[in-house]
Amino acid sequence: MRGRPAAIGIIITALAGACLFHHDPTDPTDAATTTGTSTGSTTEAVPTAGEDQCPNNCPYPGPCKQITCVEGACGVADLPEGTAWPGTPGDCRQDVCDGQGGLDSVLADDPPNQVPGDCQRFVCDQGDAVVMLDASDVPDDDNDCTDDTCEDGTPTNTPKAMHTACGPGDAHFCHTDAACRPCKQVTDACEDYGQEPHDNQETAQNLGTITDADDDGSFVCGTIRGANDIDWYTFAGDDAFLNYVDPVRSLFQQNGSGGQVCVYIQCSSGSTSINCNGATPSTAPLGQKGCCSPTSVAPKLNCGGLDDSAKLWIRVDTPDNLACVPYQLDYHF
Secondary structure, three states, X not given: OOHHHHHHHHHHHHHHHHHHHOOXXXXXXXXXXXEEEEEOOEEEEEEEOOOOOOOOOOOOOXXXXXXXXXOOEEEEEEOOOOOEXXXXXXXXXXXXXXXXXXXXXXXXXXXXXXXXXXXXXXXXXXXXXXXXXXXXXXXXXXXXXXXXXXXOOXXXXXXXXXXXXXXXXXXXXXXXXXXXXXXXXXXXOOOOOOOOOOOOHHHOEEEEEXXXXXXXXXXXXXXEOOOOOOEXXXXXXXXXXXXXXXOEEEEEEOOOOOXXXXXXXXXOOXXXXXXXOOOEEEEOOOOOEEEEEOOEEOOEEEOOOOOOOEEEEEEEEOOOOOOOEEEEEEEEO
């Protein structure tokens, strides 16, 4: 009789353990409840979650499948047949869903990305990307002084004819190196496209009146043709209210070097005081004090009062006695 109560105790303990470790599939908080999706011999567990977690935390379902969420439980459904699925871009094919969770590959007009300016283009031919010549796909180098063309499929940038108009408002000129510059190109013939004659201070080319505002001033183009050729310019500088006088003369020489620029100043009133700022002091034929340099002259001017208005003369010559010095002269007061 002692064995029967022991057997009854064992049965009661087993039943209690079964209740203790049983998982309720209707309880969404029971983390051990799973919905299985089988792929081959591997089963992927899809956990049940509350409405605030599903479908955001559902696992990735795979190609051509979508996540479903019913009563807070994650699930998986096949996408409809013909649904486009992202594939390899530009391979002339398109992946679509077959309606049963699989992918089909169909022909598509989706060529690889075009390369701008290579005189070629991609087209799709029965699912294959094919290269074709395209004369309209010209190599634009953003240069006014070149013709952008395709020569038998080769991108070509050919310099335009010398002195072709270019730049803002077509106010500049193309050179044979395809550069767009304010002055015309001077060839071995040593052309002088500037105004002549202005070979002495008395006949200096009059550039008018400019103020000392920062955006005032301009440039002139000319050519020194040999040791005896000298170009003179003159203008009236107006010291406008609240502006600062900083007369600058810069010489850009087409052939690199050999020229010289000088500036001479006479104040409209008061005494004239000039500091050459490292340039070489000089005196004009008519007696005005000034400064000379191969590249740029920026003298400090003091007329002894509040108004520094003055008359200025500019001289361009070739102290090295070169036969031909084309130049661009920039001036500002």
